[in-house]
């Protein structure tokens with residue numbers, strides 16, 4: 204069941220053009236502090252159910268014949284920061300990655316529906332070399348502050364109560380980035396006034412979707 208869902212998500216990332224080569228990784232929380240994850244060094248479109256791994260929080264393989272991806276520390280930091288989250292996705296979707304590699308922050312406060320579903324901000328995590336010290340803490344802080352992040356110089360990371368929500372958030376993040384880029388020749392997106400952002404953020408909170416740091 205979980206495996207089928209995860210494989211569908213891999214196909215989705217592939218078909219959307221959110222990954223190339225071996226880019227991207229997906230994890231789902233299983234009962235007993237275990238996680239179902241994609242293997243390293245696979246094209247997402249080529250992964251079959253026998254290739255998936257079950258690992259513990261430290262990335263130790265409990266079942267499966269492949270190796271875990273090195274970016275597990277990003278996923279682990281989210282799962283530790285947000286015990287209610289059931290899935291984490293990382294990919295290199297082109298528009299959001301364009302913001303990340305340009306060192307430009309992606310605002311969300313120009314689209315009312317996006318604020319209601321994703322929250323009033325996207326977290327921005329400063330560049331860290333993969334595996335570098337400090338990365339886990341930075342992602343942990345991002346996960347407490349928002350429901351999706353841009354890892355500067357790298358790409359997007361999104362999480363949700365379940366895999367469906369995590370995918371929808373990744374899709375929305377990429378869609379926002381694409382809209383923001385297209386609006387540049389027209390003068391760039393116009394930010395909503397603060398009272399609007401507050402009212403929409405309140406709707407987001409009342410839907411039970413808010414990150415901990417946004418709660419009163």
Ligand SMILES: [Zn+2]
Pocket residue numbers: 227274293294295357358
């Ligand atoms: Zn990556």
